[in-house]
Amino acid sequence: MEVVEEDSKDLQQQSKALDKLTDHVEDRQLNSLRVQEAMASIAASAEADWNAMKMREKELAAVKINPADVDIIANELELDKKVAERTLREHKGDAVAAIRFLLR
Template identity: 85%
Template sequence: MAAAGDESAAAAAAAAAGGAAAGEAAVDSKDLQQQSKALDKLTDRVEDRQLDSSRVQSAMAALASSKEADWNAMRLREKELAAVKINPADVEIIANELEMDKKIAERTLREHKGNAVAAVRFLLR
């Protein structure tokens, strides 16, 4: 009889262990489902956000036209500066007294429309 009691106790322990394993399996499957949903949320966002090629092309065209407009404005500014009459003696004096390159002195003088005093004040500030 003791053997029969041991068998029933072993069967009860096995049933209890099986119930615990079933409970753990349910918890594990819930965790796996939650992880799967979290992963789907991360990957779904990439699919929702597709690039529109026409928008990209229009943006690139706008950038190109803006760059071309800036280039044309710079060329026009250089033409205006080249048309300014300056005294070569003023360039020489500014370059020597402020110990700078003659090109910088000439450019600054042209930007100030040949006014040597304004150019020097600009360079000294």
């Protein structure tokens, strides 16, 4: 009887050890799945941001501006012409609004 009892205890210990091992592997698989889902979500978000930025740049490029306004803003406020042009485009070509924005 004593041998059978020892074998039974040994089998129980082995079973518990195996359960712990399989639980650990399952947890790692779930964590890996979560990481993959998070990475996919981040990639989709980054792509959406990129597309939104491209659309915004297209909208700004379509705004008609007066080159003389760019020169005046750049010279009077001592700015780079690219900054003056961008600000003017962001304010839909309104030189007064662009200057007010830059002076804030």
